[in-house]
Amino acid sequence: MESKKKLRVFVRCPDLGLSTRALILAPDLTLRRLKLSFLPQSLLSQTLTLDSLYFCLNGKPLPDSSSLAAAGIPNSSALTLRLRLRGGGGDGGATGAESRDCYLNMYATKKPDKVDPNETRLSKWTTCALSAEPLVPPCVIDRLGNLFNKEPLVEALLHKKLPKEFSHIRGLKDMIPIHLTPIPSAADSETKFQCPITGQEFNGKYGFLVIRGCGHVLSVKALKEVESSTCLVCHKEFSNMDKIVINGSAEEVRALREMMEEERGRLKGRKEKKVGTCLSGTKHAINEKDGTLDDRKKDGGGKRFKAVDMMPAHATKEVYASIFTSSKKFDFQETFTCRSLPLGRN
Template sequence: MASPPKLLQIFVASPDLQLPRRSITLSTDITVGWLKLSLLRSKTLTVDSFYFSFNGRPLPDSTTLAAADVPSSSILTLRHRLAGGGGDGGATGAESRDCYLNMYAVKKPDKVDPNETRLSRWTTCALSSEPLAPPCVIDRLGNIFNKESLVEALIHKRLPKAFSHIRGLRDMISIHLSLIPDADGSEMRFQCPIAGLQFNGKYGFVAIKGCGHVLSVKSLKEVKSSACLVCHKEFSEMDKVVINGSPEEVAALRDRMEEERGRLKEKKEKKPVSCLSGSKHASDEKAGSLENGMKNGSGKRFKAIDIAPVNANKEVYASIFTSSKKERFKETFSCRSLPLGRN
């Protein structure tokens, strides 16, 4: 008898349709096409015009959630499919079959538009390839992420090797991106709050660790100040992190990160030693120096007889203290001043 299918809880979001993120519990044998149809059933939209993506990878409609290796608590994004071309009059019907065979005989490498690659680095999450949406964070090397995607990958231990330097929340720097008002609201775009330069890779940007504000390099050069131009919080040169920098800038940030971790490790290793050699050893040294001073004559040794009251018997008064004729008495655990044989 076949075992019943397992249940899976996933999150569904659609920035293109401005649908709020919601949680859905489904069976693992449900297809992606059925899920898409259930979401678009109440809308007058063409089902074929949309597709689901997981971690930036499109999912075919015929694929089940189990076959797509979608783990629990994952986020599936419903995206709008771009319309294709055609109808340009390029086909005349007179071409022979050999023309098509020769055309596809040698596969040409796909040309990657450098402008598209640059724009993708500055407008999408470096981990999930989803459009940037606050809250956003950067790592110590200047890569930019959606905070939710990065935290989820850390919890499930699914970080790629390229981001192995991110070990926890301490390696994330929360940033504040300044939005550009968009008329239709279909896409979030960002800019420098001082110079108004767009956050698209054409201009250099840095993030300030202390406050998290993202400013263009040009604005920091024009207005030379040791305080943030937005919140006026003081910062140093070491607090600036270059976002999506060049290989040389990334190498400098990596060296700074390793140096900071080395100092922190050295500080942790020295901390237990300082505790052991701290109050306890200092008190022992103080007590030893006091005792040596009393014995060597640098300080006067205490005697109870010297401070006895005027009308008191000095010998009786001195017997109250252990410093008086100690060789004649044996101290007990319950009372140091009461010797045995006198009760």
């Protein structure tokens, strides 16, 4: 009967700043259930799930599926609930501190709180793709059809903290302000917006488009039914290129990406052309004799300034020039097995 005796266990979670609690527990309670009862529901979110925490006893990680008795937890011991460090594996799992058993267990046991696809869909349409907070105007959309609250996106962009998946957002010009039409009586429902024409809810069940010029968000159905080349809300004209599909299929996102890249290529070409004309037209050079500005074009392409011309007497030409350039060629070779570096160059 000894094994049926209840255990007194101290549970602490310094990672989340929770205070230590003394609990009397049945030995057949699993660590997972203990986790559930110890953590306040309010703390769990999309980023902090049950799986992002694990129990440790004296520094040794314990698998969630085992019971207190099976994990060999003695009476009056102190368990620590730790936050998993996001490791190099990209799965948010291994910390390197875990035993192999624990690692294998992670994959062997079926994850009970697998994400519901319906929920994922809804959250894509009702929350910011970056902050995961509910969408609250002012909202913006990127060139690929992802929805954001403007503030966290601008903040992340300013502090260069945008995750890689949003690296296509390079500046304010890549955020298109959008106008979402609120559902008047939807204060506490999850879907808060709708199509101003058809009344279809903005919940992922229907296709929606943003018109780039004015930012109005309309259902695909509305635009199909009323064939028009002007916005159905503000009557501003738009072309097919101005339509951005919101949360589109992989195929639609690929098309949007292509369009964005093509447009960037065009813009770049135009810019280079501009710089080219500027160079040949109005470049000024400093007259070397009297230090005044003179028009390079007038004197037929003035002498190019070279660092060595200003070289102090007795300086070695090569050494002096090397202060300004790094173009000296070395006659050593790199092969795929060996990175050859001359001594002292690193």
